Amino acid sequence: MTFREGLTRMMKIEIVIHGDDVGAVRELLGATGASGFTLVSGVGGLGHDGYHQGSLLFNEHDAQALLIAVAPEDRAVPLIAGIRELLAERPGVMFVSETWVSRPEYFR
Numbered sequence: 102m103t104f105r106e107g108l109t110r111m112m113k114i115e116i117v118i119h120g121d122d123v124g125a126v127r128e129l130l131g132a133t134g135a136s137g138f139t140l141v142s143g144v145g146g147l148g149h150d151g152y153h154q155g156s157l158l159f160n161e162h163d164a165q166a167l168l169i170a171v172a173p174e175d176r177a178v179p180l181i182a183g184i185r186e187l188l189a190e191r192p193g194v195m196f197v198s199e200t201w202v203s204r205p206e207y208f209r
Contacts, residue, residue: 107203114184115169123140126187132183143165
């Protein structure tokens with residue numbers, strides 16, 4: 102028996118963006134049929150644009166955020182394309198990976 106037995110393959114999309122761009126990514130998620138996401142506000146780290154503090158300075162728009170979504174590949178493809186367009190003009194990064202879920206009906 103492997104760990105994948107009884108699990109369903111999906112795509113996990115993680116996006117680190119400026120707080121001002123959360124609304125645009127949420128719209129993309131809804132437009133592509135993603136059933137939900139996890140939002141982590143106030144993320145910090147070191148990247149291309151330098152060091153970013155994880156604390157919320159004045160409000161959630163002044164800090165970076167991490168959005169995590171899981172979707173079947175057919176729904177992930179247009180979402181990934183839309184995020185790539187957004188990131189072509191805005192700071193941020195996207196990670197895409199294969200993942201396995203135990204309740205696929207939650208993501209359809």
